[in-house]
Amino acid sequence: MSTNVKTSAPSPSKSARGFYRVAIVGAGSLRGKEVAEVLDQRNFPAVDIKLLDDDEALGQLEAMKDEVTFIQSVRSEQFDKIDFTFFASDAECTRKNFKQVQTAGSAIVDLSYALENDPGATVRAPWVQRQLGQVNALDLQPGPAVAAHPAAVVLALLLGRVRNASPISKAVATVLQPASEHGQRGMDELHEQTVSLLSFQQLPKKQFDVQVAFNMVSRYGEQAQSTLLSVSERVVNHYTKIAPEQTPVPSVVVLQAPTFHGYAISLNVEFSSAADVDELSKALAGEHVSLVPGSQEAPNNVNAAGQADILVSVAPDASNSYAAWLWIAFDNLRVAATTAVECAEAMAASRPRGQVQ
DSSP states (O other), X not given: OOOOOOOOSOOOOHHHHOSEEEEEETTTSHHHHHHHHHHHHTTOOEEEEEEXXXXXXXXXXXXETTEEEXXXXXXXXXXXXXXXXXXXXXXXXXXXXXXXXXXXXXXXXXSSOTTTTOTTOEEEOHHHHHHHTOOOOOOSSOOOEEEOOHHHHHHHHHHHHHHHHSOEEEXXXXXXXXXXXXXXXXXXXXXXXXXXXXXXXXOOOTTTSSOOTTOOBSSOOTTOSSOHHHHHHHHHHHHHHHSOTTOOOOEEEEEEOSOSXXXXXXXXXXXXXXXXXXXXXXXXXXXXXXXXOTTSOOOOHHHHTTOSSEEEEEEEOTTOTTEEXXXXXXXXXXHXXXXXXXXXXXXXXXXXXXXXX
């Protein structure tokens, strides 16, 4: 999702906006743009936001609050006196730069997953933490916060509530991943494949190494830069780190869908007693979840776009009276960016007036 120049009321003074200095590494990426938009919408108290990226995005203009700024190169001096750094870049860029960011005294929020196994990092999901009543301990020098994978956040939040309706015996999730999880390159390749197929041209396959347009695949080609199995493993790994205790870990399979944007999940939940769809719906209702009744259009990628809420519909399982189906749709970029910004908001308690001196 792009960040467009917006018209707004006259600009308040910088002192009225806040006092934190923020850097977004990978500001030209889809997630970087979404982080910038969420920082604006949530009125994050930033006096200055630096947009940083690689050579490909240098000089690109972006809107930040009511001003227009441009993307600069990633250099060590850019992190001087920065309070929060969001890594929305690729994993390689994060690994290359996060040490110098730490040395400069900045708190780190990682959306690239490069630091998910770093011993000093913590996978976080503020939505789930609030649901559990968890409060982060005050840490004057907090380690990197890794924003949990959006599918893991959604599954942990929903299954945590479902458990309140009835004990869960088993859960199985089929996760349909959009091209936007591969950034702009993934979006472009899906578009190019679609155009090539309709014009009977050879398909570009640099990103997926397989046809994804008009197709559903369970694995990429051998030359692809990542695997769907690794995504399934990441979702389960992050889920185990953020989900409530006593909540079963779901079996997860991730498929590549021929969609540009927005996740969909088909979730089957089996209980130890007969499933009650009405009670289940009541348990699911709450913050961040929008229940869609059967009389309305079912949740889908299109109507979830731009929303932070998770769209959910509930239906009985025709072959198993002890089970129910949840059909789920959500904006992957918005959920990821909101998770990241809320991580920073929670970490702000350790630096109430900017950098720890």
